[in-house]
Amino acid sequence: MSTPLIFKLNNQTASSSHIPPSDIPEDIAGPPREMRRRELDLPQVAESEVVRHFINLSTMNHHVDKGFYPLGSCTMKYNPKVSETLAALPGFAGLHPHQPAATIQGALELMATLEEWLCEITGLSAVTLQPAAGAHGELTGMLLTRAYHRSRHDMRTKVLIPDSSHGTNPATIVMAGFEPVPIPSDRSGRIDLKALQEALTPDIAALMVTNPNTLGLFENRIDEVAEAVHDAGALLYMDGANMNALMGLARPGDLGFDIVHLNLHKTFSTPHGGGGPGSGPVAVSADLGRFLPVPRIMRTGDGFDWDWDRPESIGRVQAFAGNFGVLVRAAAYIRSLGSEGLKRVSETAILNANYLRAGLIGIYKLPYDDLCMHEVVFSADNQ
Incomplete structure (x- = not known):
């Protein structure tokens, strides 16, 4: 009817x-x-x-409140209702982006605290919350890469990407003015280290890696990858779309990454797609902090304020301070779970994916028969 x-x-x-x-x-x-x-x-x-x-x-559409929502590497998490309630508090929802800093101290404190938490989770030194989505975070990361090399009068023109990379990776590389150069995977589905070393010519600005990669495999030679990239004078960029597998277990900064963008609408349980705007914060190492978008949040003697005095900044990447309602939800999620809770999320995701992998072997073709992280990729070639 x-x-x-x-x-x-x-x-x-x-x-x-x-x-x-x-x-x-x-x-x-x-x-x-x-x-x-x-x-x-x-x-x-x-x-x-x-x-x-x-x-x-x-009830006419399928959605995350109605049932399991498998959408590739886009981790479709449950959106806790308490986070929705907190984001709707008048002191958050009723703010205007043009308000004086003195009138939004609570919001500034929340954002500053979230930046600190994301620094701790990633093992990096500074974070911008401005990017509005994952691909926007990628573009911001590439603009930071360009600014870094130009500050050294080094006009590098190319960025390496694995052949398993997400489709947005080459697109954002091109938008930032670089040329994407694919490198092959080895037999295990990971970066071919020999091919990488051969591709690291003087015009390479960065290597953009998703870790775990799109096949759900952890790059187990990432330390050697990082060393090779840095020896060539390039930066190591991590697409953090799969950070759900690493929380509390490994930090990108400790693995040698210089830049990582995060997807709050994946890893940190905020509404995704039609359920709300995304958010793609970018974390960077100490050498890159001076290039982050303005304004930055700074602590003052009696509170917080906007810091516009950043002469090497790449400028704004969004009209205002980011999708603030999403930031509130992500902060609530992190605060509710704590460090041990976030670690358990990743451990459970890895356990679940390997349970599925073991149960479907022999039914579907498994291109790479290895322990996976938070997801596993099968082929329907046998069907």
């Missing part, structure tokens, strides 16, 4: 209008009365019917 539009449910005898009086002064509440419409084309529907209508619509 088809579901009617809510306009078809119009019932002049029903009412659900319980609007509280406005506390906004008349002169700023909206356009002058003579410019306002006299009538609105809205149906008159009882509250119970409104609720039933939209609950019914919500």
